[in-house]
Amino acid sequence: MLKFTSMAGNIFGTLFRLTTFGESHGDAIGGVIDGCPPGFKIDLQQVQKEMARRKPGQSAIVTQRKEADQVRILSGIFEGITTGTPIGFVIENTNQKSKDYDHNKDAYRPSHADYTYDQKYGFRDFRGGGRSSARETACRVAAGAIARQLIPQVEIVAYTAAVGEISLKETYPAIDLSKAEENPVRCPDPEIARQMEAYIRDIRSQGDTVGGIVECVIKNVPAGWGEPVFDKLHAQLGKAMLSINAVKGFEYGSGFEGTRMKGSEHNDRFNPDGSTQTNYSGGIQGGISNGMDIRFRVAFKPVATIMQKQPTITKDGQQVIMQGKGRHDPCVVPRAVPIVEAMAALVLADNYLLQESNRVAARSSDATPNS
Amino acid sequence: MLKFTSMAGNIFGTLFRLTTFGESHGDAIGGVIDGCPPGFKIDLQQVQKEMARRKPGQSAIVTQRKEADQVRILSGIFEGITTGTPIGFVIENTNQKSKDYDHNKDAYRPSHADYTYDQKYGFRDFRGGGRSSARETACRVAAGAIARQLIPQVEIVAYTAAVGEISLKETYPAIDLSKAEENPVRCPDPEIARQMEAYIRDIRSQGDTVGGIVECVIKNVPAGWGEPVFDKLHAQLGKAMLSINAVKGFEYGSGFEGTRMKGSEHNDRFNPDGSTQTNYSGGIQGGISNGMDIRFRVAFKPVATIMQKQPTITKDGQQVIMQGKGRHDPCVVPRAVPIVEAMAALVLADNYLLQESNRVAARSSDATPNS
Amino acid sequence: MLKFTSMAGNIFGTLFRLTTFGESHGDAIGGVIDGCPPGFKIDLQQVQKEMARRKPGQSAIVTQRKEADQVRILSGIFEGITTGTPIGFVIENTNQKSKDYDHNKDAYRPSHADYTYDQKYGFRDFRGGGRSSARETACRVAAGAIARQLIPQVEIVAYTAAVGEISLKETYPAIDLSKAEENPVRCPDPEIARQMEAYIRDIRSQGDTVGGIVECVIKNVPAGWGEPVFDKLHAQLGKAMLSINAVKGFEYGSGFEGTRMKGSEHNDRFNPDGSTQTNYSGGIQGGISNGMDIRFRVAFKPVATIMQKQPTITKDGQQVIMQGKGRHDPCVVPRAVPIVEAMAALVLADNYLLQESNRVAARSSDATPNS
């Protein structure tokens, strides 16, 4: 039986809401931000700078596709200031090479979304993955770059913690995160970055790919953000990260390692000012930020498109051999760093507004509690 | 400055929506399910059976509190059949011992939600955690037990995979999951279960606690469930699991281990029928189920309440020594197993309805595509 | 072909969210309020007082059914103060006389929801209308009575403006609204109230029913509430009112009469303080409150259950004669007055929180605009 299903789930957030659209090989991609408060100065060069961090072709170890990724703001920002109206934006697709994907037309790429799309929609845009393409994340980065400017005191820094077997020996705060942007891998340890870069070049020369881990540290979130039951702050962050292409896992604070600890070791002891001596909690307790650094890790699988021959099947179940073509990343992690930051920014700006929506009793002049 | 914030985020799901309410030491807890289709037979004994799996006092290695946990259905089910109207249910709190919590009144329990609640709400229900108490999860289990009966062909089995350092050597499908319910730890390997149980008894005798890992296998989900961008099926599952008390991490398929693999190893090769030879994808590709078993792992931290003396602070920043009292679990994992299953059932029933909502083109007689 | 559909749409509001459940002849009805901020004093006697205004049996001109309509609060209010957690409440059904409805079992009552429920759900609770019964509005009144206490400065007064052909000659502000509660019809003009009451008694003696109009005046809403596009304040109020049983129309400000006016007559001229000399706008311009009184009118049809013989059909299309039994209102308007107020309160409390959620730029100390 044929089955066709619409693609829902293109809206993210509760009060600060991003809706995105666009396929990798259509005319353009874009989005709308609904709920951005007025009066905030938005530095559009900063937005473009974030786009450059995600852009293909930015270094020798990423895909060599070229996209201008110029964000055209159509509404909601006037003379550099948000007006409170929805912010519509468009990013034209300028470098589609649909021919690169002709080989996919009949066969399913293993561990891609080709098979599941066909099963769900009865339709598949074989030109680079359509909506499932990571090109969609460009809209997340654009919106995230705006979201960050609502909460300028909050510092969000992501970086590469592992590429395959090569991983940071030390971890934050023992390492200087400011060095992450100094190398194309975005790893804050220069020596390990060099090893990672060499390994990625090696993997690419084999026509293969490799996975990795992105860590993220968020400073200066005040205590009190997040909701305690279904919308715990880490649950929202987890969903945001797991919605990025190729992500297989999320952990915060002590994470999976923490399962091996005893309560007497794991409990974070308080300092008199409410800060804690350790931070196994990862800055979140009971789903609510506690004012310490928020820390989490995101696992990325190896890119599914490899430049080696692989057996696979066609839509009709015929076994065929396919070989990846096109311009793909040997390791997604360096370009994923700004995407992780952008999704974190969307979650935090939303929770900032949620928190503000209800801090009414203590400050509202026109509706004080009736005491 | 004082700040007060409401507690939002008590609604879960899009079409099959659960709203819960209730504190551990109030009169009752309960919930409403909106969006449950009519005509489904609901076995209420089955609901009560799931409640018994989560219940305190069920074995020697869990908390010895006693709660009847009797689910009283107030609406929406008539003569054992869903009517399509909202299902309201209430679970009375019968065994609150607020006195057990007097010691918490002035001091913040480390790694609990006490401090963050006070920061967010300017108010804290010290009687057992209020809304942050795991008692809230009883409503999830009740609703999940109903959700499962909408998708009876889908088999959801969770089990204990690790308690502290002790973990399963083999994993599914090499182990017989049906054995998990035969021991109080809910570990499917009888020998390892015995070790885990002994370890939990030992930990308890030290007045300490320990973490662990729950694995979940979901069989017979047809290909096509889930939405491809922000609401990927695994992102929804991840959020659901991360919203359970004490969870620190979520991974599916190859998870964090998969980050070390090469694409050529990690890609799941197709069989002619569309199934795959390996299942590193964990049953989900591009956010959509592919018909293979869905598999994920959930990390639980050690319970924060320990029966040892701990230094902590009062609301005023005074340093004091506190010692846990009350009746607490030395390891949350055995009782978490049915909660993991319940949350999975809520996600899957919702995605089942979402999928059905749009399978219109192929079957609708009154609104066929206008071709 | 059989078709079964679930009953969605039992959640009302965006930040201040009410979810209701319960059928007229089940065990109980009830609801959950999610998003109520903490620290507000709630007078539960005031809630019960509102329930009494809606209650059957309150006067000689309404249905003589007796219901205690005692609201039992299960969570979210502690020592009379909201805690910020969800407020769960239950109202037991104490006086179901299902036998009164036996005559409905096989036949569709004309202009009731019997036929449409059967068409939608393939199932119908013939015991008094099930979920379509106006009993459901008891939960709206309970929640509305809580919502009002969040915005105590806002004064919401509804009253009967017309019963059948008998209507107020003058309108607010020419009439003294405080007199509305002094007579069972809830009409603020004592003489017209007497006429209405006599007319309702007459109509009842004929076994017939009659419609009417409720007007509502809302004072002291500050300028700035409401959203300008799809969620205009009057669009939200209109939806709220149209969702009440038996409502056929909604107009605000100049309403349908205003369509006959010229712009030069209809435009409200400003006073220097921003108030206006006339109020054809009804207190709302461009979907946003302007600080003037909000005024609207709600049309109620005559109650469909009449105590006369009527021809109708059975489920199988057989023509039969039926006669209404049970205890019904000859005119719904007097009891509708507190329901109109309750729905207005829910809309306004929600918009109050929405407005607060975004007034961030001017006051937030931890996230000022980055100027």
Place this chain on the structure above:
Amino acid sequence: MLKFTSMAGNIFGTLFRLTTFGESHGDAIGGVIDGCPPGFKIDLQQVQKEMARRKPGQSAIVTQRKEADQVRILSGIFEGITTGTPIGFVIENTNQKSKDYDHNKDAYRPSHADYTYDQKYGFRDFRGGGRSSARETACRVAAGAIARQLIPQVEIVAYTAAVGEISLKETYPAIDLSKAEENPVRCPDPEIARQMEAYIRDIRSQGDTVGGIVECVIKNVPAGWGEPVFDKLHAQLGKAMLSINAVKGFEYGSGFEGTRMKGSEHNDRFNPDGSTQTNYSGGIQGGISNGMDIRFRVAFKPVATIMQKQPTITKDGQQVIMQGKGRHDPCVVPRAVPIVEAMAALVLADNYLLQESNRVAARSSDATPNS
């Protein structure tokens, strides 16, 4: 105190969701449709035809502004067929004459949104109303034209029923609705249309404006659409209509006139096939469509911008005289007709999908009720 608020409420619909953006004098307006199922053929010429019906400059009795109103589809439709991915579209603003609005810069136009915007946002786009401009409705018409093509069997016909005091003598079904599009007023009675047109010309020559009423008839909606409590079908339609600029009232079926009737007159008697002999219910009973024609009426106030001198105030409360400039409609009703139809189409397509989402029990092969 300054206050700034974001403009939320730019998303319409539950499963078929429209998000719009754009100001009248910015670069472009546009929107995203999320939730449109795949496999539907979309006639883009039909979309453009609907745009032409709303377009300024289409006849001598409407505003003489010129806008191309060309809808550029950026995603979601491939070779004329919906793909199930979000449909992004943009309409460039080509004819902004901001200079026409210089006179508004300092003064508030009476009965416009100028004052309320300033109060809400602390900011006002004086160039033609910004987001409050009716230009925003162009996006509704574009999306509505797509929505209609999902439910091609449903026939939605709106028409002008009154302009000022001039109104149709007969009403549907006594009049031939197909004649409505034959004259610029969109009134189906040719003689009354001539009177209306003459009246509008006269009003315009006075520099004045006038209100009117649009009626809408919707045929072939099957019984069963709509949700019975808060989301009654007529409540959704009412909200949709009340969200259109200049609307002051909504009534369906017998409407306000029905309040004067007795139940014995108002009840719609059944025919053996479930249809009814009269249709005072307006095609909806208990919030759910009953298969009869859905009928409603929408009241539009006179346009606030008049070409006469009016006293008003500036932001600082100074009294000044202003005179409307720019190119405005003397009566909004003729151009409102396609907007009413578009909003009705959005509501109906959404309810169609909602209805389908839950018709699971009777047809689903992979999740039948477990009986």
